[in-house]
Amino acid sequence: MGEVKTIVGAASGESFFTTKFESLLAWARKYSLFQYPFATACCGMEFFSVAGPRYDIARFGAEAPRFSPRQSDVLWVVGTISQRQGPALKRIYEQMAEPKWVVSFGTCASCGGFYDNYTTIPGVDKIVPVDVYIPGCPPRPEAVLDGLMLLMEKIQNGNREPVTVLPKVVPEQAQLRGKRALPVTRGDKEGA
Ligand code: SF4
Structure with missing residues:
Protein backbone atom coordinates (compact mmCIF):
# COMPACT_ATOMS: atom_id res chain seq x y z
CA MET A 1 0.00 0.00 0.00
CA TYR A 31 -2.38 5.40 14.75
CA SER A 32 -6.00 5.43 15.92
CA LEU A 33 -6.80 1.85 16.87
CA PHE A 34 -9.74 1.25 19.19
CA GLN A 35 -9.35 -2.03 20.98
CA TYR A 36 -11.83 -4.59 22.21
CA PRO A 37 -10.14 -6.65 24.94
CA PHE A 38 -11.76 -10.08 25.18
CA ALA A 39 -9.89 -11.04 28.35
CA THR A 40 -10.77 -14.34 29.96
CA ALA A 41 -7.83 -15.49 32.07
CA CYS A 42 -4.49 -14.68 33.67
CA CYS A 43 -3.06 -13.09 30.51
CA GLY A 44 -5.49 -10.25 31.23
CA MET A 45 -3.24 -8.95 34.02
CA GLU A 46 -0.35 -8.59 31.60
CA PHE A 47 -2.58 -6.95 29.04
CA PHE A 48 -3.62 -4.29 31.55
CA SER A 49 -0.04 -3.63 32.55
CA VAL A 50 0.73 -2.59 28.96
CA ALA A 51 -1.87 0.14 29.26
CA GLY A 52 -0.15 1.59 32.33
CA PRO A 53 2.35 4.47 32.29
CA ARG A 54 5.42 2.21 32.31
CA TYR A 55 4.72 0.73 28.88
CA ASP A 56 2.34 3.46 27.75
CA ILE A 57 0.42 2.02 24.84
CA ALA A 58 -1.00 5.51 24.35
CA ARG A 59 2.19 6.37 22.44
CA PHE A 60 0.86 4.25 19.59
CA GLY A 61 -2.59 5.81 19.56
CA ALA A 62 -4.07 2.56 20.82
CA GLU A 63 -4.92 3.33 24.42
CA ALA A 64 -8.70 3.60 24.17
CA PRO A 65 -10.54 0.35 24.93
CA ARG A 66 -14.05 0.02 23.60
CA PHE A 67 -16.44 -2.50 25.07
CA SER A 68 -18.75 -2.31 22.10
CA PRO A 69 -17.61 -4.32 19.07
CA ARG A 70 -19.22 -1.76 16.78
CA GLN A 71 -16.74 0.87 17.96
CA SER A 72 -13.68 -1.37 17.82
CA ASP A 73 -10.99 -1.98 15.22
CA VAL A 74 -8.85 -4.58 16.98
CA LEU A 75 -10.12 -7.64 18.83
CA TRP A 76 -7.55 -8.70 21.42
CA VAL A 77 -8.21 -12.29 22.45
CA VAL A 78 -6.50 -12.48 25.81
CA GLY A 79 -6.36 -15.84 27.58
CA THR A 80 -7.97 -19.24 27.39
CA ILE A 81 -11.10 -19.60 25.28
CA SER A 82 -13.43 -22.38 26.30
CA GLN A 83 -15.84 -24.15 23.99
CA ARG A 84 -18.71 -22.24 25.61
CA GLN A 85 -17.02 -18.88 25.05
CA GLY A 86 -16.28 -19.63 21.40
CA PRO A 87 -19.69 -18.66 19.97
CA ALA A 88 -19.67 -15.36 21.95
CA LEU A 89 -16.22 -14.53 20.62
CA LYS A 90 -17.29 -15.25 17.05
CA ARG A 91 -20.38 -13.11 17.45
CA ILE A 92 -18.33 -10.18 18.77
CA TYR A 93 -15.99 -10.47 15.79
CA GLU A 94 -18.92 -10.49 13.39
CA GLN A 95 -20.37 -7.35 14.98
CA MET A 96 -17.18 -5.36 14.39
CA ALA A 97 -17.17 -3.12 11.34
CA GLU A 98 -14.59 -3.52 8.57
CA PRO A 99 -11.69 -3.09 8.49
CA LYS A 100 -10.96 -5.11 11.62
CA TRP A 101 -8.02 -7.04 12.97
CA VAL A 102 -7.49 -9.78 15.55
CA VAL A 103 -4.56 -10.26 17.92
CA SER A 104 -4.09 -13.57 19.69
CA PHE A 105 -2.54 -12.73 23.06
CA GLY A 106 -0.64 -15.55 24.75
CA THR A 107 -0.18 -19.25 24.31
CA CYS A 108 -3.66 -20.23 25.44
CA ALA A 109 -5.35 -17.99 22.88
CA SER A 110 -2.97 -19.10 20.14
CA CYS A 111 -3.08 -22.87 20.60
CA GLY A 112 -4.94 -23.72 23.80
CA GLY A 113 -1.73 -23.79 25.85
CA PHE A 114 -1.46 -26.58 28.34
CA TYR A 115 -5.26 -26.92 28.49
CA ASP A 116 -5.15 -29.87 26.16
CA ASN A 117 -8.67 -31.09 26.88
CA TYR A 118 -12.19 -31.13 25.54
CA THR A 119 -13.26 -27.85 27.16
CA THR A 120 -10.69 -25.58 25.53
CA ILE A 121 -10.50 -24.33 21.97
CA PRO A 122 -7.01 -25.18 20.64
CA GLY A 123 -6.41 -21.76 19.12
CA VAL A 124 -8.81 -18.92 18.37
CA ASP A 125 -7.95 -19.11 14.69
CA LYS A 126 -10.38 -22.02 14.64
CA ILE A 127 -13.11 -19.38 15.12
CA VAL A 128 -11.83 -16.01 13.89
CA PRO A 129 -9.00 -15.05 11.52
CA VAL A 130 -5.91 -13.99 13.47
CA ASP A 131 -3.56 -11.26 12.22
CA VAL A 132 -0.92 -11.32 14.93
CA TYR A 133 0.09 -14.08 17.34
CA ILE A 134 1.89 -13.06 20.52
CA PRO A 135 3.46 -16.10 22.22
CA GLY A 136 4.18 -16.35 25.93
CA CYS A 137 2.57 -17.54 29.14
CA PRO A 138 1.87 -14.74 29.62
CA PRO A 139 3.62 -12.60 27.00
CA ARG A 140 5.87 -9.89 28.36
CA PRO A 141 4.67 -6.33 27.82
CA GLU A 142 7.56 -5.77 25.41
CA ALA A 143 6.29 -8.66 23.29
CA VAL A 144 2.81 -7.13 23.35
CA LEU A 145 4.20 -3.85 22.09
CA ASP A 146 6.13 -5.75 19.40
CA GLY A 147 2.84 -7.37 18.39
CA LEU A 148 1.09 -4.02 18.22
CA MET A 149 3.86 -2.59 16.05
CA LEU A 150 3.66 -5.62 13.76
CA LEU A 151 -0.05 -5.02 13.42
CA MET A 152 0.52 -1.35 12.61
CA GLU A 153 3.01 -2.37 9.95
CA LYS A 154 0.48 -4.77 8.47
CA ILE A 155 -2.18 -2.09 8.41
CA GLN A 156 0.16 0.29 6.61
CA ASN A 157 1.14 -2.35 4.05
CA GLY A 158 -2.35 -3.79 3.62
CA ASN A 159 -0.97 -7.23 4.51
CA ARG A 160 -3.50 -9.73 5.90
CA GLU A 161 -1.08 -12.66 6.25
CA PRO A 162 -0.80 -13.79 9.89
CA VAL A 163 2.45 -12.90 11.63
CA THR A 164 4.00 -14.02 14.92
CA VAL A 165 6.07 -12.04 17.39
CA LEU A 166 9.50 -13.64 17.54
CA PRO A 167 11.23 -14.15 20.89
CA LYS A 168 13.87 -11.64 21.84
CA VAL A 169 17.32 -13.14 22.47
CA VAL A 170 19.37 -11.33 25.06
CA PRO A 171 22.94 -11.24 23.66
CA GLU A 172 24.67 -12.11 26.94
CA GLN A 173 22.41 -15.11 27.51
CA ALA A 174 22.88 -16.38 23.97
CA GLN A 175 26.64 -16.19 24.39
CA LEU A 176 26.56 -17.97 27.73
CA ARG A 177 24.34 -20.72 26.42
CA GLY A 178 26.95 -21.42 23.75
CA LYS A 179 29.75 -21.61 26.31
CA ARG A 180 27.65 -23.51 28.87
CA ALA A 181 28.67 -21.03 31.56
CA LEU A 182 26.70 -19.79 34.52
CA PRO A 183 24.14 -17.05 33.78
CA VAL A 184 25.14 -13.48 34.42
CA THR A 185 23.08 -11.75 37.05
CA ARG A 186 21.92 -8.17 36.80
CA GLY A 187 24.52 -7.22 39.40
CA ASP A 188 27.35 -8.82 37.38
CA LYS A 189 26.23 -7.04 34.26
CA GLU A 190 26.16 -3.65 35.91
CA GLY A 191 29.42 -4.27 37.74
CA ALA A 192 27.71 -4.06 41.12
S1 SF4 B 1 -1.04 -18.27 28.34
FE1 SF4 B 1 -0.49 -18.60 30.50
S2 SF4 B 1 -0.89 -16.63 31.51
FE2 SF4 B 1 -2.00 -16.63 29.53
S3 SF4 B 1 -4.06 -17.37 30.00
FE3 SF4 B 1 -2.83 -19.14 29.40
S4 SF4 B 1 -2.07 -19.99 31.35
FE4 SF4 B 1 -2.76 -17.86 31.76
Whole structure:
Protein backbone atom coordinates (compact mmCIF):
# COMPACT_ATOMS: atom_id res chain seq x y z
CA MET A 1 0.00 0.00 0.00
CA GLY A 2 3.03 2.27 0.25
CA GLU A 3 4.25 4.78 2.80
CA VAL A 4 3.68 8.34 3.81
CA LYS A 5 7.01 10.00 3.12
CA THR A 6 8.23 13.35 4.36
CA ILE A 7 10.50 15.21 1.98
CA VAL A 8 12.52 18.13 3.20
CA GLY A 9 13.36 20.80 0.65
CA ALA A 10 17.12 21.27 0.59
CA ALA A 11 17.05 24.98 -0.10
CA SER A 12 14.14 26.23 1.97
CA GLY A 13 14.18 23.68 4.79
CA GLU A 14 10.40 23.28 4.42
CA SER A 15 8.88 19.82 4.38
CA PHE A 16 5.99 18.31 2.50
CA PHE A 17 4.39 14.87 2.16
CA THR A 18 4.07 12.62 -0.86
CA THR A 19 1.59 9.78 -0.69
CA LYS A 20 -1.48 8.08 -2.14
CA PHE A 21 -4.89 8.38 -0.54
CA GLU A 22 -4.89 4.68 0.51
CA SER A 23 -1.51 5.10 2.19
CA LEU A 24 -2.68 8.18 4.07
CA LEU A 25 -5.82 6.35 5.20
CA ALA A 26 -3.78 3.37 6.38
CA TRP A 27 -1.40 5.71 8.21
CA ALA A 28 -4.32 7.34 10.01
CA ARG A 29 -5.87 3.98 10.86
CA LYS A 30 -2.74 2.48 12.33
CA TYR A 31 -2.38 5.40 14.75
CA SER A 32 -6.00 5.43 15.92
CA LEU A 33 -6.80 1.85 16.87
CA PHE A 34 -9.74 1.25 19.19
CA GLN A 35 -9.35 -2.03 20.98
CA TYR A 36 -11.83 -4.59 22.21
CA PRO A 37 -10.14 -6.65 24.94
CA PHE A 38 -11.76 -10.08 25.18
CA ALA A 39 -9.89 -11.04 28.35
CA THR A 40 -10.77 -14.34 29.96
CA ALA A 41 -7.83 -15.49 32.07
CA CYS A 42 -4.49 -14.68 33.67
CA CYS A 43 -3.06 -13.09 30.51
CA GLY A 44 -5.49 -10.25 31.23
CA MET A 45 -3.24 -8.95 34.02
CA GLU A 46 -0.35 -8.59 31.60
CA PHE A 47 -2.58 -6.95 29.04
CA PHE A 48 -3.62 -4.29 31.55
CA SER A 49 -0.04 -3.63 32.55
CA VAL A 50 0.73 -2.59 28.96
CA ALA A 51 -1.87 0.14 29.26
CA GLY A 52 -0.15 1.59 32.33
CA PRO A 53 2.35 4.47 32.29
CA ARG A 54 5.42 2.21 32.31
CA TYR A 55 4.72 0.73 28.88
CA ASP A 56 2.34 3.46 27.75
CA ILE A 57 0.42 2.02 24.84
CA ALA A 58 -1.00 5.51 24.35
CA ARG A 59 2.19 6.37 22.44
CA PHE A 60 0.86 4.25 19.59
CA GLY A 61 -2.59 5.81 19.56
CA ALA A 62 -4.07 2.56 20.82
CA GLU A 63 -4.92 3.33 24.42
CA ALA A 64 -8.70 3.60 24.17
CA PRO A 65 -10.54 0.35 24.93
CA ARG A 66 -14.05 0.02 23.60
CA PHE A 67 -16.44 -2.50 25.07
CA SER A 68 -18.75 -2.31 22.10
CA PRO A 69 -17.61 -4.32 19.07
CA ARG A 70 -19.22 -1.76 16.78
CA GLN A 71 -16.74 0.87 17.96
CA SER A 72 -13.68 -1.37 17.82
CA ASP A 73 -10.99 -1.98 15.22
CA VAL A 74 -8.85 -4.58 16.98
CA LEU A 75 -10.12 -7.64 18.83
CA TRP A 76 -7.55 -8.70 21.42
CA VAL A 77 -8.21 -12.29 22.45
CA VAL A 78 -6.50 -12.48 25.81
CA GLY A 79 -6.36 -15.84 27.58
CA THR A 80 -7.97 -19.24 27.39
CA ILE A 81 -11.10 -19.60 25.28
CA SER A 82 -13.43 -22.38 26.30
CA GLN A 83 -15.84 -24.15 23.99
CA ARG A 84 -18.71 -22.24 25.61
CA GLN A 85 -17.02 -18.88 25.05
CA GLY A 86 -16.28 -19.63 21.40
CA PRO A 87 -19.69 -18.66 19.97
CA ALA A 88 -19.67 -15.36 21.95
CA LEU A 89 -16.22 -14.53 20.62
CA LYS A 90 -17.29 -15.25 17.05
CA ARG A 91 -20.38 -13.11 17.45
CA ILE A 92 -18.33 -10.18 18.77
CA TYR A 93 -15.99 -10.47 15.79
CA GLU A 94 -18.92 -10.49 13.39
CA GLN A 95 -20.37 -7.35 14.98
CA MET A 96 -17.18 -5.36 14.39
CA ALA A 97 -17.17 -3.12 11.34
CA GLU A 98 -14.59 -3.52 8.57
CA PRO A 99 -11.69 -3.09 8.49
CA LYS A 100 -10.96 -5.11 11.62
CA TRP A 101 -8.02 -7.04 12.97
CA VAL A 102 -7.49 -9.78 15.55
CA VAL A 103 -4.56 -10.26 17.92
CA SER A 104 -4.09 -13.57 19.69
CA PHE A 105 -2.54 -12.73 23.06
CA GLY A 106 -0.64 -15.55 24.75
CA THR A 107 -0.18 -19.25 24.31
CA CYS A 108 -3.66 -20.23 25.44
CA ALA A 109 -5.35 -17.99 22.88
CA SER A 110 -2.97 -19.10 20.14
CA CYS A 111 -3.08 -22.87 20.60
CA GLY A 112 -4.94 -23.72 23.80
CA GLY A 113 -1.73 -23.79 25.85
CA PHE A 114 -1.46 -26.58 28.34
CA TYR A 115 -5.26 -26.92 28.49
CA ASP A 116 -5.15 -29.87 26.16
CA ASN A 117 -8.67 -31.09 26.88
CA TYR A 118 -12.19 -31.13 25.54
CA THR A 119 -13.26 -27.85 27.16
CA THR A 120 -10.69 -25.58 25.53
CA ILE A 121 -10.50 -24.33 21.97
CA PRO A 122 -7.01 -25.18 20.64
CA GLY A 123 -6.41 -21.76 19.12
CA VAL A 124 -8.81 -18.92 18.37
CA ASP A 125 -7.95 -19.11 14.69
CA LYS A 126 -10.38 -22.02 14.64
CA ILE A 127 -13.11 -19.38 15.12
CA VAL A 128 -11.83 -16.01 13.89
CA PRO A 129 -9.00 -15.05 11.52
CA VAL A 130 -5.91 -13.99 13.47
CA ASP A 131 -3.56 -11.26 12.22
CA VAL A 132 -0.92 -11.32 14.93
CA TYR A 133 0.09 -14.08 17.34
CA ILE A 134 1.89 -13.06 20.52
CA PRO A 135 3.46 -16.10 22.22
CA GLY A 136 4.18 -16.35 25.93
CA CYS A 137 2.57 -17.54 29.14
CA PRO A 138 1.87 -14.74 29.62
CA PRO A 139 3.62 -12.60 27.00
CA ARG A 140 5.87 -9.89 28.36
CA PRO A 141 4.67 -6.33 27.82
CA GLU A 142 7.56 -5.77 25.41
CA ALA A 143 6.29 -8.66 23.29
CA VAL A 144 2.81 -7.13 23.35
CA LEU A 145 4.20 -3.85 22.09
CA ASP A 146 6.13 -5.75 19.40
CA GLY A 147 2.84 -7.37 18.39
CA LEU A 148 1.09 -4.02 18.22
CA MET A 149 3.86 -2.59 16.05
CA LEU A 150 3.66 -5.62 13.76
CA LEU A 151 -0.05 -5.02 13.42
CA MET A 152 0.52 -1.35 12.61
CA GLU A 153 3.01 -2.37 9.95
CA LYS A 154 0.48 -4.77 8.47
CA ILE A 155 -2.18 -2.09 8.41
CA GLN A 156 0.16 0.29 6.61
CA ASN A 157 1.14 -2.35 4.05
CA GLY A 158 -2.35 -3.79 3.62
CA ASN A 159 -0.97 -7.23 4.51
CA ARG A 160 -3.50 -9.73 5.90
CA GLU A 161 -1.08 -12.66 6.25
CA PRO A 162 -0.80 -13.79 9.89
CA VAL A 163 2.45 -12.90 11.63
CA THR A 164 4.00 -14.02 14.92
CA VAL A 165 6.07 -12.04 17.39
CA LEU A 166 9.50 -13.64 17.54
CA PRO A 167 11.23 -14.15 20.89
CA LYS A 168 13.87 -11.64 21.84
CA VAL A 169 17.32 -13.14 22.47
CA VAL A 170 19.37 -11.33 25.06
CA PRO A 171 22.94 -11.24 23.66
CA GLU A 172 24.67 -12.11 26.94
CA GLN A 173 22.41 -15.11 27.51
CA ALA A 174 22.88 -16.38 23.97
CA GLN A 175 26.64 -16.19 24.39
CA LEU A 176 26.56 -17.97 27.73
CA ARG A 177 24.34 -20.72 26.42
CA GLY A 178 26.95 -21.42 23.75
CA LYS A 179 29.75 -21.61 26.31
CA ARG A 180 27.65 -23.51 28.87
CA ALA A 181 28.67 -21.03 31.56
CA LEU A 182 26.70 -19.79 34.52
CA PRO A 183 24.14 -17.05 33.78
CA VAL A 184 25.14 -13.48 34.42
CA THR A 185 23.08 -11.75 37.05
CA ARG A 186 21.92 -8.17 36.80
CA GLY A 187 24.52 -7.22 39.40
CA ASP A 188 27.35 -8.82 37.38
CA LYS A 189 26.23 -7.04 34.26
CA GLU A 190 26.16 -3.65 35.91
CA GLY A 191 29.42 -4.27 37.74
CA ALA A 192 27.71 -4.06 41.12
S1 SF4 B 1 -1.04 -18.27 28.34
FE1 SF4 B 1 -0.49 -18.60 30.50
S2 SF4 B 1 -0.89 -16.63 31.51
FE2 SF4 B 1 -2.00 -16.63 29.53
S3 SF4 B 1 -4.06 -17.37 30.00
FE3 SF4 B 1 -2.83 -19.14 29.40
S4 SF4 B 1 -2.07 -19.99 31.35
FE4 SF4 B 1 -2.76 -17.86 31.76
